[in-house]
Amino acid sequence: MRTTDPLLSATRIGRFGKHSIYFPSRKNIIQLTCNSVLEADYCINLEHDETVVKYTTCLDPIKVAIADKEYSYTPDFLVDTREEQFYVEVKPDFKNINNRLKEKLEAAKRLLDQTATPLRFADVLGIRRGFIFLNKKFLYLNSFNVTSDEYEHCLGTLESLKLPLSLNTLISAPLNLSQRALYKAIFENKVSIHLNKQFRLDTLIYRSQCHMS
Structure with missing residues (x-):
């Protein structure tokens, strides 16, 4: 079944009220x-x-x-x-x-x-620890609206690949992985990056259970 993230509408840090x-x-x-x-x-x-x-x-x-x-x-x-x-x-x-x-x-x-x-x-x-925090915040806030099918496809493809590969390689043809699904996989530690370095298209994605610092 094709399901979406339970917080589908939450694509930003939140909305601002008077005090909250x-x-x-x-x-x-x-x-x-x-x-x-x-x-x-x-x-x-x-x-x-x-x-x-x-x-x-x-x-x-x-x-x-x-x-x-x-x-x-x-x-x-x-x-x-x-x-x-x-x-x-x-x-x-x-x-x-x-x-x-x-x-x-x-x-x-x-x-x-x-x-x-x-x-x-x-x-x-x-x-707010430099790039470590900035990268975590970017990955989290840009990984909403991922369907279960989309995420499973991303994880399955990553499992079949020989890593490390760059972000650009993974989201470009012929792989064309969903960026938001890939960001979710990184944030949830399914794959790893060097969090203390700026996240860019040439960032390498590793097969690891621990985020690298």
Whole structure:
């Protein structure tokens, strides 16, 4: 049967509302609400991380105590991997946040780190790591609308070829592989590229289970 990606209409990072960005998550098969572009970029990394099973935004607030007063704190993400669960706070730079927020984050970390679900921090330097991130983002956002038949044909053809071959060779005659299906195969680690180099037509596609750095 010819079926399409469950997020067929999600061909961009999402749409912008007054305060929110809606990220099309294939891993969760829903659109997730993010409060910034940086949070949406963090989702790209979670989608690419094979150890991540699922992740959630729009969490319930947690009560934390600061100087005998109770405050509400809401983490940005709850992430479930194959081995652990943890909360994540995303900020461009944790060195440049106001003292009130800093105190709240410190209190939340002290509290949550004593539980089975600790709190971790993710900043812009950790999220947007040069070409590695740019390539992942390009591959993800350009690999929607792939039908099951289209993807199976791409994977079957790749399996029959002697790799490495360049991107240009794979998408040109006589192979004419679907670019979006090939991008999905690379993002999902069915084949590999050197992620730390600019993705171009002459990029070599390897038969490997691990993305090369």
